[in-house]
Amino acid sequence: MxxxxxxxxxxxxxxxxxxxxxxxxxxxxxxxxxxxxxxxxxxxxxxxxxxxxxxxxxxxxxxxxxxxxxxxxxxxxxxxxxxxxxxxxxxxxxxxxxxxxxxxxxxxxxxxxxxxxxxxxxxxxxxxxxxxxxxxxxxxxxxxxxxxxxxxxxxxxxxxxxxxxxxxxxxxxxxxxxxxxxxxxxxxxxxxxxxxxxxxxxxxxGDVVLQGALDSLYEQYISISIPHENREKAEQYCPIYAKEEKGHTLMLFNNESSEALMALGQVSKTRLSDLFLAKQLGLNA
Missing domain, CATH: 3.40.50.300 (P-loop containing nucleotide triphosphate hydrolases)
Structure with missing residues (x-):
């Protein structure tokens, strides 16, 4: 095209x-x-x-x-x-x-x-x-x-x-x-x-910090709601973004498909707003 x-x-x-x-x-x-x-x-x-x-x-x-x-x-x-x-x-x-x-x-x-x-x-x-x-x-x-x-x-x-x-x-x-x-x-x-x-x-x-088709970015990054008791274990996988929510911590990971990580919490749909904040704040992005 x-x-x-x-x-x-x-x-x-x-x-x-x-x-x-x-x-x-x-x-x-x-x-x-x-x-x-x-x-x-x-x-x-x-x-x-x-x-x-x-x-x-x-x-x-x-x-x-x-x-x-x-x-x-x-x-x-x-x-x-x-x-x-x-x-x-x-x-x-x-x-x-x-x-x-x-x-x-x-x-x-x-x-x-x-x-x-x-x-x-x-x-x-x-x-x-x-x-x-x-x-x-x-x-x-x-x-x-x-x-x-x-x-x-x-x-x-x-x-x-x-x-x-x-x-x-x-x-x-x-x-x-x-x-x-x-x-x-x-x-x-x-x-x-x-x-x-x-x-x-x-x-x-002025620099590009995130770019691509949204569908591809959703596949590249994974969001997991981590119960507070599992937070320390999850942090070992170097999340690029973390946000405290009621009863858990939302963590965003880059290209991380480990079954051990997914077992630590509930996988949820990645949100563009969280990706945006991760790239702006630059935690491990």
Missing amino acids: ENLVEVSHLSKAFSGQEVISDISFTLSGGQVLGLLGHNGAGKSTLIKILLGTLHYDGEVALLGLTPEKHRTKIMERVAYISDVSSLPSWMTIKQIINYMKGVHPQFDADRAKSYLQNTELKLQMKIVQLSKGMKVQLHLALVMATDAQILILDEPTLGLDLIYRETFYHDIQSWVQKHNRSMIIASHEVSEIEHLLTDVLVLKS
Whole structure:
């Protein structure tokens, strides 16, 4: 399958200080990449490079084109949604739809209106009057009404209530899967987006500390709930993460299939949030 995104040995420095280092990954249709890391990890820098607004070292291609050289062409097929609304507040919803129809060659105004039918949004409403959740709904409808092949989300649900977040992710997942698109989600809400992801890239101070297909990572790492009386024995197997829970300690192990270890507790499904914390805290990771 043809790759929609190709990144090879990507690095970026500001004033001689490297902020992302030697990042490589590819995405094809249907893949959803979780871009994870604390503030300052390099997520925003990577996104800006993909959107063609920063110079970089290495190789980057979206739809076979170089972002820095072909930004205008790429942005006809790449959509971007962040937690900061970029919609003109003085326009009505009808005006922004008409505007998009005039400036974006792939935009379908009728499709945008159809996406809004099941929301509280009305064409005569002014954007300045909309709540943050409504603005995100409108932005999503505008994006889905284009023929974008790649969608980049940067903390898109920050500050939204649970209902808006659930609706947003349900709609975006259906849209991506139906049309075999690629998506990149940068978020702090690891548990919230885990079910959407096929792949993950975790950054720490600009370096990749965890990367791969989620299914493969779930096979590589094992989570075991260890009763307190067995904790000392389990620690001999060098867990990469340990968390105290009611009545037991949750421990995460890397490539450990020992029957002796598994006999010390109950094996449970590995959670991406625990993997993320293990790689950020760096116990034995």
